[in-house]
Amino acid sequence: MDEGAPKRQQRPLVLTWLALLILLCISAASAWVPLGWVNSAISLAIAVIKALLVLVVFMRLRRAHSLVRLAAATGLCTLVLLFTLAGADYATRTEVRSPWQDPAAVPARLGSR
Secondary structure, X not given: OOOOHHHHHHHHHHHHHHHHHHHHHHHHHHOOOOOOOXXXXXXXXXXHHHHHHHHHHHOOOOOOOHHHHHHHHHHHHXXXXXXXXXXXXXXXXXXXXXOOOOHXXXXXXXXXX
């Protein structure tokens, strides 16, 4: 048996682990840079890249059985559906103040006008 085979099998795992650590450092560093809404976009992009790395390399979805891929796709579709419904609920909800609340005493919420 080839002695280099285990090292060749470990190499993608180690490289992926290092990539995840680098992405972790980038996301932690971007939290300290005041970029406004761009921080959220950068963090979301980094999170998507990390999730794809875990799915492809550690979960081995590229070479997995089709039933495993179907289960992963179903989970992803469910997550997208939940985020879509939550976003639609947040976007269409109106802020109703109680008659006894003083408008100046109520702190402004994120996204309120």
